[in-house]
Amino acid sequence: MASRLVGLPAPAFEMESTKNLETLDEKVSLADYEGRWLVLFFYPLDFTFVCPTEITALSDRYEEFTDLDCDILGVSTDSKYSHRAWIHTSRDDNGLGEIKYPLGADTTHSVSRDYGVLLEEEGIALRGLFIIDPEGIVRYQVVTDNNIGRSVDETLRVLEALQTGGLCGADWKPGQKNL
Numbered sequence: 647m648a649s650r651l652v653g654l655p656a657p658a659f660e661m662e663s664t665k666n667l668e669t670l671d672e673k674v675s676l677a678d679y680e681g682r683w684l685v686l687f688f689y690p691l692d693f694t695f696v697c698p699t700e701i702t703a704l705s706d707r708y709e710e711f712t713d714l715d716c717d718i719l720g721v722s723t724d725s726k727y728s729h730r731a732w733i734h735t736s737r738d739d740n741g742l743g744e745i746k747y748p749l750g751a752d753t754t755h756s757v758s759r760d761y762g763v764l765l766e767e768e769g770i771a772l773r774g775l776f777i778i779d780p781e782g783i784v785r786y787q788v789v790t791d792n793n794i795g796r797s798v799d800e801t802l803r804v805l806e807a808l809q810t811g812g813l814c815g816a817d818w819k820p821g822q823k824n825l
Contacts, residue, residue, distance in 0.1 A: 657760035683716035688771035708746040721750040
């Protein structure tokens, strides 16, 4: 299991996805995001309790990411069919409803394994979040326990800090000067 990817080329991937929600025939790959920033995040399972809060929170603020030339891709080891069923389930019923970015189906577990977030014995991913720059280099990674949701505000803050290209001190916020 990889422990550090920061500063290294992001592991290449190709997997089935919900890019075309109706036909489910469009794969997603790292190459699709070449030349743009990418927030790649892993979550454990569809139809759970913490996961939809993160997925919908990122979707609700998707335009803030695209304004920063950044795409989002969520990944779990569930199938594209499970992803579609979850998207077709309303938020009121613990579903996702419509979301603004695709979900990748890592059914072979290879992507989760390559990014060092796979719990082999359970066949699910930890909550891993990676920010990949337009050249395909991992610039940020955080992996947490599956009981803890991630902060969209913090993800945006880190993305903007990385995009400054400079030194950003503790609690740096967008608009502040670099060190």
